[in-house]
Amino acid sequence: MIQLNFATLVTYGLLTLALASLWLPRAAHFLRYISWAWTLFLVAAVIAGLFFNLLQTIALLWIVLLGGSAWTLTQKNLRLPIKYVLFAMVLFLSAGLLIHHLPGFSNPKIISNLYFSEDAFPYNKYLNFDSVLIGLFILGFGHQRLGSASEWGLTLKRMTPVMLLTCLVVMCLSLLLGYVQWQPKWTPVFFLWAWGNLFFTCIIEEAFFRGFIQKYLVQGLSKISYGDALAIAISSILFGLAHYRGGSNYILLATIAGGGYGWAYHHTRRIEASILTHFTLNTLHFLLFTYPALAASVGY
Secondary structure (H helix, E strand, O other), X not given: OEXXXXXXXXXXXXXXXXXXXXXXXXXXXXXXXXXXXXXXXXXXXXXXHHHOOOEOOOHHHHHHHHHHHHHHHOOOOOOHHHHHHHHHHHHHHHHHHHOOOOOOEOOOEEEEEEOOOOOEOOEEEEOOHHHHHHHHHHHHHHOOOOOOHXXXXXXXXXXXXXXXXXXXXHHHHHHHOOOOOEOOOOOOHHHHHHHHHHHHHHHHHHHHXXXXXXXXXXXXXXXXXXXXXXXXXHHHHHHHHOOHHHOHHHHHHHHHHHHHHHHHHHHHOOHHHHHHHHHHHHHHHHHHXXXXXXXXXXXX
């Protein structure tokens, strides 16, 4: 069952524009501060959310705290103790928003108990305002994004082998574990799924696990042997554990997939590489295999 109403479309449409405007081409930056357009869309989305009762006033506290901490953390010449405090603030606020434990958000369910095949368990999808804040503030304040066709081309060229290997390994292991079966399909719901998955899952998770956790782990472990590999491993394990609700097989698959996303990010030094690798794997899973998974594999 699909549930979309005017309030959801307006509020989450503005959030989508906020995320998308992070990647405005640099050629379009002909006006001062146009690179901060995402903040205007975010403010508009917050106003809409409050108006439509998708947000409560307490949500403004988390927005200000996370945004302020993420911005301050990127400032130069910070004393180390202050940097540690800010890192902890962003980490715990982001984790709380990611698992929806901070009050003030009424995230709508847009897909409810939809079966893509008889032997799969039902699919549900929420649009989460709270977790979008993670992607906006971490990427908006802490990352230089791709801004030209040549940069996109180079990144796509460098990430493609990593992306293909990640998809091959994860989907083959999924078949071996009996988590999915080969089930090619097409449904018009794909477009709604793709919107929700790219903007409200992939960008958010990659911003947090790669653009924040892996990034700062690499910096912190730079003086030890194989520090970069250890940073990728730790962020991947945390990513896998975050998917604990799917069971042990899902944790394993998510951890391996996270290693591929982390490798793509490290190899290209671009967060877009991990986002696109993540979204490509999810898209192949959706179109070609049991989705979300075989009911028997998770004891549904």
